[in-house]
Amino acid sequence: MRKKSVLACSACGSRNYSTMKNSSAAGDRLEIKKFCKTCNSHTAHLETK
Numbered sequence: 001m002r003k004k005s006v007l008a009c010s011a012c013g014s015r016n017y018s019t020m021k022n023s024s025a026a027g028d029r030l031e032i033k034k035f036c037k038t039c040n041s042h043t044a045h046l047e048t049k
């Protein structure tokens with residue numbers, strides 16, 4: 001079963017991306033470097049519930 005997660009910029013809090021992650025990865029909080037148009041740079045994006 002897959003779960004939908006939202007990735008939010010750790011710098012400004014904007015929710016820029018959504019992702020589907022496998023339940024096997026549940027428990028680990030994702031942290032992915034992605035481009036934030038609000039910050040206009042690449043920042044760490046964290047999974048939100």
Ligand SMILES: [Zn+2]
Nearest residue numbers: 009012036039
């Ligand atoms: Zn940002």
